[in-house]
Structure formats: C-alpha cells, structure tokens
Amino acid sequence: MLEITVFGASDSVGKSCLMISDKDHHVIIDAGIQLHPRKTRMLSTPPEGVDVFAPELTALLLSHAHIDHSAYIPALYRAGYKGLTYMTTPTRDILQILWKDHLKIEGPHHYGVSDMHKAQSKISIHKYNKKFKIADGITAEFYNASHILGSSSILIDWEGTRIFYSGDFNNAKTPFHDPMVYPDPDNPIDILLIETTNADRQIASRKVVTSDLTKSLLKCYARGGKAIIPSFALGRSQEIQAYLMNDFDSFLHKFPLYVDGMILEMNEIYRKYLTRDWVSQRILLELKDKGLTSPFDHDGIHSIDEISPHGKRIKKREMLSHNQKSHIALTTSGMLEGGPVYDYLRYHAGSKLNGLYVVGYQVEGTVGHQIVSGDTDLVLDDGFGDVFEVQLNLEIKQFEFSGHASLEGLLEMVRYTHPKKIIALHGEPSAQQTFSESAMDNGYETSILVTREYLPEYP
Numbered sequence: 001m002l003e004i005t006v007f008g009a010s011d012s013v014g015k016s017c018l019m020i021s022d023k024d025h026h027v028i029i030d031a032g033i034q035l036h037p038r039k040t041r042m043l044s045t046p047p048e049g050v051d052v053f054a055p056e057l058t059a060l061l062l063s064h065a066h067i068d069h070s071a072y073i074p075a076l077y078r079a080g081y082k083g084l085t086y087m088t089t090p091t092r093d094i095l096q097i098l099w100k101d102h103l104k105i106e107g108p109h110h111y112g113v114s115d116m117h118k119a120q121s122k123i124s125i126h127k128y129n130k131k132f133k134i135a136d137g138i139t140a141e142f143y144n145a146s147h148i149l150g151s152s153s154i155l156i157d158w159e160g161t162r163i164f165y166s167g168d169f170n171n172a173k174t175p176f177h178d179p180m181v182y183p184d185p186d187n188p189i190d191i192l193l194i195e196t197t198n199a200d201r202q203i204a205s206r207k208v209v210t211s212d213l214t215k216s217l218l219k220c221y222a223r224g225g226k227a228i229i230p231s232f233a234l235g236r237s238q239e240i241q242a243y244l245m246n247d248f249d250s251f252l253h254k255f256p257l258y259v260d261g262m263i264l265e266m267n268e269i270y271r272k273y274l275t276r277d278w279v280s281q282r283i284l285l286e287l288k289d290k291g292l293t294s295p296f297d298h299d300g301i302h303s304i305d306e307i308s309p310h311g312k313r314i315k316k317r318e319m320l321s322h323n324q325k326s327h328i329a330l331t332t333s334g335m336l337e338g339g340p341v342y343d344y345l346r347y348h349a350g351s352k353l354n355g356l357y358v359v360g361y362q363v364e365g366t367v368g369h370q371i372v373s374g375d376t377d378l379v380l381d382d383g384f385g386d387v388f389e390v391q392l393n394l395e396i397k398q399f400e401f402s403g404h405a406s407l408e409g410l411l412e413m414v415r416y417t418h419p420k421k422i423i424a425l426h427g428e429p430s431a432q433q434t435f436s437e438s439a440m441d442n443g444y445e446t447s448i449l450v451t452r453e454y455l456p457e458y459p
Ligand SMILES: [Zn+2]
Pocket: 064, 066, 147, 168
C-alpha cells in the first residue's frame, strides 16, 4: 500500500515537494521554496509540514535545479535527514551556484552554510535513462524533461507499482533540447504526477516568438537604439543566445550582444555539458557548422567583463552604456526584481530609441509584471540599498517564451504514459481544472489534492 503526501505546489506554482510512502519507506520528490515579489518584503515560504519526516526519510529525488524545486533540500539536512539526494550531473553543478546565491540574498532563513555543505556532500549523480536503486524493491530513472539543462521527469518502480513524476517539462523543440521522450508506452504507468503550469494559457510556437523578437531587435537597431533583454540566468538566457547565434548570426557583428550577471556563470555550466548525453544532436551540428564550441563563443556575443579586464561590473556597465554604438544587453533578473538590469534601465529607460524586451512570464506583484501591465513611473530598489526613480520612455514588449508544456503537451504525456491514476500539480487552480476536464474528455480521471492531503491505499 502506497501513500502520496503533497507538502507544496498542490494548487500553485512554487515550493514543489511531495512524499511517497509505504510502511517501510518515505521517499521525497523535490523540496523547493516559494519566493514572493520583493515589494511584499516577505521571506520565502517553505513546504508545509515536511520537516518532521526528515530523520526517517529513505531517499530524496530532485527533478531539476530551479529554486522552487531545490532550495529546501539543505533545510531537510538541517532537520535531520542523513541519506542521499539523487539528481542529474548538471543539476549538481547548477545547485553549487543557486544555493549559495539564495543564502546570500535571504540569509540563513531556511539553512546555513554548514547545512548547504552537508547537502552538497550527499549528492548522488546520474545520467538519463539509467535505472538506479534507492532501496530494496525501489528503483528510479531520470528522463530528459527538456525544461532546462539537466531537468528530468522521474520514473519510480516501487515493488512493481510504476509512478511517473513529470517535474517541469516541455514538449516543444528548443535550441538545446528535443521534445520530451516518454517511458515505454507498452508498459503503462500506474500513477502519473503531472505539472499543469500552462494548462489554461495559450503559448505561441517558438518559431513565431523568436521571429517576433528578431523583428523588434532589427527595428531597434534601425532607429539607432540600445536593447535590454532581462532574462532568467538559467535556461532562458542560454536559449536566447543560441537563437541569436542562429537567426541573428551576421547581424550580431553590427548589433553585438553583451551578457551580464549570473548568466555568465550558467553559460560556463552549459558549456561543460554540450555533449550528446545532455543536449540535442541539432545544437551540436549547428555549432560544428559554425566552427564554434558553444553559442557563447560567437564573435558577436560578449561578456560584460570584456569591456575592461579590471574593476567592478557597475563601472563596466556605465562604460558600455556611454559607448554610442548600438548593442543588446542580456541580463538578470528575468522578472526585474533587482539585478544588473536596473543599471541598464538607469542609463537607457529615458530614450524612445531604446527597447526593453521581456522574454518570460511575469508573476503578478513583480516589477516585471508592473512594467508589462503599462506602469511607466517606477521606484526601483535593488535590495542592497540602492533605491531610485525611473521613467520608462523606451519601447516595451513581451515575448511569451515558456519552458513548460502546453495543454496539448500535457495530454500527450497522458496518452503516452496511459496512467491508471493522475494527480495534477504545479499549477493555479484554474489551470488544474482545465487540465482535469480535458483529461476526463480523453477518458482519464484526475485527482487535485490540497497541501498535506494524502492519497492513500494505492493500488
Ligand atoms: Zn522549473
């Protein structure tokens, strides 16, 4: 008899954490936190009620590095967990940066430096499509979820009961990844735990979105402007660089791209894993064709540190911005909740010639949401004591890139895995409802749990 308990992300996006248990074992999948918009001044929220289980856990499985799935892991070691955390190899490298960064921003709210080191020393790394044992009678296997580098869906075989956890996944072709490949359809899944982020959102195809972005950049160049692209450090930023390498190739020499912020550190991790084990054959062939080892080596793509070898980056931004030549700045943070993008706004927001091109979903309450909703008079607070007013006169556009599957993609996963039971997770209630109704139309019954609710007695 298996029980499934959800500690977070049961009816929202953020603090993903759930536990599968029988009388002998408790296995946790993901342990993330919920971040809040800066203006609320709230510290992040942990998953509810998982700590008490920490000392008796058998294993911890992590789908991917994003903070809303991973940042509570060191806290579980603080709460007494002594076992291993299983993840893919790139995920381990990304966490070295993300956990430390989270600690710097929020202080020892959930965990301290020693808890982080303890968690890092207990990581067990794995490749895709290689089954491994986590306890007697229980195995796990990572599948490429095509969401970010190293992201996975997880297949668990628990004494013959097959459970598939989608994690965050994408069924669309993106520069570094082919669409998701599902487990063997002839061997159906018993329980499918599936994300539903985009179930009630229309997502334009990547082709349309990238061609719209390219058109806006060309127009910005033609009017002599400078372009700012605020972006998430991990995944989206590397994708944008790969698109520009392909679609904007020769133009990048006239309208060069400067990369700033944590994106540079993430680029180095991507560079390390540009092999057939982790990325698509497609990107490797494109790179070979261009004689490049990574998109970041394109001679129209530069690091902010190339401006000058010495000194603080804030000074280099000023030097770049005062340079009359048109350029594009790709920088954090993706939802404009602080980061180097504030320096670029300080210099470029006032001129109509310039453009701010937002390349991701903006959560309500964030500065990015405020901007795409039409607010032009802003007070920006970088969180480290720099507060200033800015008026946005530059062109503002949003491009709907998404790392999550559309409703069709969710239903495709259901059809391929052909589950006896579905549990919807990681989505707003309206998205879960839309997914649940569509799954029902296809003959599948879906459970929508609330946090700390058990799904007992299965099978
Ligand atoms: Zn994610």
